[in-house]
Amino acid sequence: MQSEFRLPALGADMEAGTLVEWHVAPGDRCKRGDVVAVVETDKGAIDVEVFVDGIVRELLVPPGTRVPVGTVLALLDTEAPAPAPEMVQAPPRTRAGEDAGEAIQQRVKISPAARKRAQELHVDVVSLRGTGPEGAITVQDVERAGPSPQPSPASVGEGAAGMRAAIAAAMSRSKREIPHYYLTTTVDVSSAVDWLAAHNAAVPVTERLLLAALLLKAVALACRDHAGFSGFHRNGRYEESPVVHVGVAVALRGGGLVAPAIMDTATKPLAALMDEFRDVVARARAGRLRASELAAPTIILTSLGDSAVETVLPIIQPPQVAIVGAGAVAERPWIVAGRIVPRQALTLSLGADHRVTDGRLGAHFLARIAGLLAEPAKL
Amino acid sequence: MNREQLPRRVLELVTAIAPDVEADSVIPGIAFRDQFDFDSMDTLNFAIALQREFGVDVPETDYARLASLDQCVAYLAERLA
Numbered sequence: 001m002q003s004e005f006r007l008p009a010l011g012a013d014m015e016a017g018t019l020v021e022w023h024v025a026p027g028d029r030c031k032r033g034d035v036v037a038v039v040e041t042d043k044g045a046i047d048v049e050v051f052v053d054g055i056v057r058e059l060l061v062p063p064g065t066r067v068p069v070g071t072v073l074a075l076l077d078t079e080a081p082a083p084a085p086e087m088v089q090a091p092p093r094t095r096a097g098e099d100a101g102e103a104i105q106q107r108v109k110i111s112p113a114a115r116k117r118a119q120e121l122h123v124d125v126v127s128l129r130g131t132g133p134e135g136a137i138t139v140q141d142v143e144r145a146g147p148s149p150q151p152s153p154a155s156v157g158e159g160a161a162g163m164r165a166a167i168a169a170a171m172s173r174s175k176r177e178i179p180h181y182y183l184t185t186t187v188d189v190s191s192a193v194d195w196l197a198a199h200n201a202a203v204p205v206t207e208r209l210l211l212a213a214l215l216l217k218a219v220a221l222a223c224r225d226h227a228g229f230s231g232f233h234r235n236g237r238y239e240e241s242p243v244v245h246v247g248v249a250v251a252l253r254g255g256g257l258v259a260p261a262i263m264d265t266a267t268k269p270l271a272a273l274m275d276e277f278r279d280v281v282a283r284a285r286a287g288r289l290r291a292s293e294l295a296a297p298t299i300i301l302t303s304l305g306d307s308a309v310e311t312v313l314p315i316i317q318p319p320q321v322a323i324v325g326a327g328a329v330a331e332r333p334w335i336v337a338g339r340i341v342p343r344q345a346l347t348l349s350l351g352a353d354h355r356v357t358d359g360r361l362g363a364h365f366l367a368r369i370a371g372l373l374a375e376p377a378k379l
Numbered sequence: 380m381n382r383e384q385l386p387r388r389v390l391e392l393v394t395a396i397a398p399d400v401e402a403d404s405v406i407p408g409i410a411f412r413d414q415f416d417f418d419s420m421d422t423l424n425f426a427i428a429l430q431r432e433f434g435v436d437v438p439e440t441d442y443a444r445l446a447s448l449d450q451c452v453a454y455l456a457e458r459l460a
Contacts, residue, residue: 200439205430208439210419253399253415281420286398306418 003052005074007067010041010294011170011317017041018066019073028056030076035290037073042162043258043294044287054078110137163256174318178233179354182313183362187370188334190344195376211329212248212303213274217379218372219301219324220244220265226365228357229322230298238321238356247297247317248277250284258284259317261296270379305329305346314351321353322362324369346373386452392428393448396421407448433459 007017017039024036035047036056054076061073110130130137174180192214200208223230223244231240244266247259260280262273283289302314303326312325327347334343348369352362372379386407393411394402400415411417417425425445426437435458437445444454 197439205423205426205436208423208426210423212419251416251418253397278420278424282424306412306416 001079003076003078004072007069007071007073008291009069010291016066016068019061019063021063024056026056042166046289046291048291052078160254171315174316178316180351181354181359182351184311184347184349185366186345186347188343189346189373192373192376193344209274213277214379215326216246218369220246221372222365222368224266225368229365232319233321234319241298245296245298247300249302250281259300260289260293311347316351321356323351325349389451396424410446
């Protein structure tokens with residue numbers, strides 16, 4: 001049987017992408033979940049996976065081509081005779097449990113400018129030998145390997161300006177279509193902060209946790225207890241997602257924002273969740289996310305904990321229906337049993353969709369997150 | 380490792396964590412956070428890298444002493460002495 005491999009939409013407002021490189025050739029066997037192509041989008045370079053097992057029959061789109069979402073990129077044969085067992089071996093993939101340092105090591109060492117140049121010149125950076133520090137590939141290495149130093153029209157429209165335009169389009173659509181309501185609550189997170197400090201002092205540095213990992217888990221668990229916040233509103237109706245995939249908003253240093261998902265967030269122990277969180281942030285900033293991670297989030301957590309911001313009033317990313325915000329933790333005067341005491345306070349916020357829930361349900365949902373944070377050892 | 384190599388090696392670790400930062404542009408006396416939004420995730424990855432590279436276990440309570448390249452080099456020199 002023949003199967004079409006199409007360019008997926010990686011967000012509500014993605015219209016096109018540029019095929020940068022193929023990881024497969026005709027005749028190659030691929031398994032569901034294998035990364036078969038890299039596509040440059042306004043969210044950076046994205047690893048795109050296949051969703052069927054099969055054998056590549058034909059690649060229809062050559063590297064360097066900009067194509068609209070939905071374009072058939074390749075044809076696969078999905079019912080083929082079983083190959084010899086050693087042929088089925090999938091290539092090693094970056095998995096949870098590896099740390100960000102190793103994830104970075106596995107990638108080609110290349111400066112951002114050189115990577116951009118390689119895309120313009122359609123140079124396969126994997127085959128290059130770098131002459132920069134620690135064998136890093138430089139712009140000069142790329143240009144030496146390139147056919148001729150002419151910029152390609154394929155690169156137009158992506159990069160920082162493209163990402164900014166995509167964020168603006170998604171947020172405009174959100175504000176136009178979604179009747180938002182916003183709730184905020186400031187909670188005492190001293191127990192979570194103290195628990196984290198004690199935990200992090202007792203474990204090796206590679207096993208330290210960030211508060212954001214606790215927040216991710218608490219949001220995911222609250223979604224399991226309260227319907228109406230984790231799912232998609234499409235074609236005029238809301239569908240709750242059977243599995244909670246919390247997306248984590250990651251700010252990129254050059255400006256811009258992506259929100260890849262930590263898959264099945266609610267069932268993961270904190271240690272595994274933290275490993276995946278670290279891995280996904282490293283890859284978001286290196287521009288190597290997977291297509292499935294960008295399409296998956298059923299709700300997003302946006303934490304501005306590293307800034308001095310108290311409250312974030314977050315905007316929902318369609319077709320989702322809710323987004324949770326967290327400001328910075330700060331020591332504040334708190335009243336406990338009639339006395340003013342210093343406590344670690346955090347303002348949680350919720351932006352949610354009036355087509356699905358109301359403020360009272362939102363208040364229960366936020367209170368559940370706060371309650372979960374109050375007992376960090378149970379997360 | 381001698382003292383002269385220390386700043387360069389630390390800078391390499393920083394740019395491995397923040398691949399979008401050009402090494403030449405880093406100002407030694409200014410906090411990473413103020414130069415390129417080094418956040419808590421970056422700081423954790425930096426602490427992991429320092430442990431790997433120098434065998435120095437930086438407790439969380441010392442993170443403030445890793446804020447800039449100059450501070451970090453001074454801290455490491457003290458810990459490695």
